[in-house]
Amino acid sequence: MSYKKLGKYIQPVNIRNKDLKVERLLGVSIRKVLMPSIANTVGTNMKTYKIIKKHQFAYGPVTSRNGDKISIALLEDYNEAIVSQAYTVFEIIDSEVLNAEYLMMWFRRPEFDRYARYKSHGSARETFDWDELCDIDLPIPTIEKQQEIIKEYNTVVNRITLNETLNQKLEETAQALYKHWFVDFEFPNQEGKPYKTSGGEMEFNEELDMEIPFDWEVKPLVSFSDIKGGKRMPAGCSLTSKINNHPYIKVADLGTKKFAILNDKYEYVQNDIQSKIAKYIVAEGDLLISIVGTIGVIKIINKSLNNANMTENCMKITNFTKLNSSYLYHYFKSKQGQNEIEVRNVGAVQAKLPMYNIETFPITCPLDSVFQKFEVISNTIDNKIQKLQEEEILLKRIKNLLLSKMTKVEVEKEMV
Template sequence: MQSNYKKLGDYVQPVNNRNTDLKVETLLGVSIQKILIPSIANTVGTNMKTYKIIKQNQFAYGPVTSRNGDKISIALLQEYDEAIISQAYTVFEVVDSNRLHPEYLMMWFRRPEFDRYARFKSHGSARETFDWEEMCEVELPIPSIKKQREIVKEYNTVINRIILNEQLNQKLEETAQALYKYWFEDFEFPNEEGKPYKSSGGAMVYNDELDKEIPEGWAVVFLSDKIEFKNGKSKPNQVGNIPIYGGNGILGYANKFNFENIIAIGRVGAYCGSLYYVPNKCWISDNAICGKSKNDNNLFSFYLLKSFNLNEKSEGTGQPLLTQGLLNSLILEYPNKNVIRKFEDVIQIVFDNIYQLLNETESLSTFQKLLLSKMTSVEEVKTEIV
């Protein structure tokens, strides 16, 4: 053991309080993202008296490590005063928070090195477990409580900034979607006088094919007339700095690209119909489809595709599936180019703000990882948040 390292077993103790009186109703589970989240388990007919009570600043972890890949399911309860979790979890707490800060300990558990250690120390034939005895053998640096609080404060400052950025981006995205709906579904785009078209008496004509009224002068087209679709390909083996997109977003990074300034569309499974606007070079993997505007208006096309709720239009019996043929066959009303140009001018400002926040979040995430890696030499951790 290194001189500044201590055994965790000297600082924690197990907790085994059961919900025998059924007073606690909030049921949580531990995710592989290492947070406690509301459980979606079917508990009909389940004896909830056997479930364990977990209180604020207590930990829960799943001893069975062979079912979650490389991640250990472990989390610290902070959002609730108390909750209940499955009896399959082990609950424990810090004995004296003036010696070991619970959030400092949770930082240690978030390190990928801890996951690797726990997987290595897991044992069993049918299923591998990281039991309580092994948890107590975990060694970590435990500086003064003052130093621990400083490190936790730094870490939380970074995390709170990341959360704020994500919330701001969510609001910006909602604003963009609301504007698209107002202009192109409610037909309240600005007329030549800058007033809302439909409510200001703009001419509407009935279209038999769509079975609804649309603004005069708008075309009725197939989606293939305006957007070109291509399937992605298997991701390259060599790592680089170009993002690889699949149905659930960025899967990794490659040293080459197959598309640029496009829309990535989830093609199959749980992420079928998911959409990502990618303004730069990227690699689209084989579980996604690339969409690119034929009229150089990818931002408008992105929200146009969102309006279709593509997951609901998917095919397949076993799992949802989108194909180029299905996308190409969709019919829609299409605005004139002047309205689209005005929309893109407005939305470009929104997206510039979104990507500025995304870039800041990426830098903050890098600093977050640095703080976790520096825990092995805690005296080197510095406050460098800009």
């Protein structure tokens, strides 16, 4: 395959905001997007900042502070903005030869990040300078082929975005339902009307210092479930990226969505080591809560992580005799649940949520008839959420596959 030096197709842009006409300040994130800057610019001379226009790039040459990622992004959402003078702004010389979106796809490849980190140099701080960027080799097919690749990639990316939007709306719907029924106590009564505003009988609960529906109970979490801790890897043993039947759940792997689902970021316990920590596993439907570091990350275990090992930085809530993990998930996500997590942390140097403080969480337990109605609705929502999450993982694999296939694209012989 014929590769070309990138430097032949790009040129630096150095236009300063001398007239202060551009006010929108953006920064480049390690997710490779330009986003509103959070920098404190009080007293800063904004005339020295660089103007970046649509379809131009900005990148941060300093790589030592970014971990494994290179901060580089394409401006797509605005016609123009300003970025710090620390960034290098550049553009494509001829968009009929090289498409900006195609080039940005190349920059999103993990192989590019590894290459840039390898080529970075410097003693006090490592940088990936302009000359190194220009020295990159990449395949440049016909513009029609580039557009075909971009279209295929964007189809997948747009579907991922749609899934994330739908997922968020479903989670918000479920949380709103929980609040309406079990915080505001407006669950439907026997006539289908909101309980509290329709004059439903209430009684004062001393533990919660508030009124709750008549005949409801407040019980400690441990009275209807088991709370168990995880286990760190044995001394001298490490995880492996080689896939087997023993994924290891770390807090960093849990993500931001309701269900913990096996994905390509997980590492695994080697078969000969797993027997030493075999007792510390989770089951489908268990509820996980992080107890050290980032405290209060709450997830429900998906079937893909059934029997996975669990870090010592989490505890699982399992073997429910009343309620279920979805109800408790929304309790912990509620204002009351978040407040309880905060006040139950202990430790001056490093905060921790100890087992006893988890066991004694005061949980409002509705009548079975009310909970069963909620369970029917929440199960329907949860099934949709899990399907969207599972589909998103597959779509991200396809996206990464499309990026990796860029090295195999056929380059026309007549391309210069």
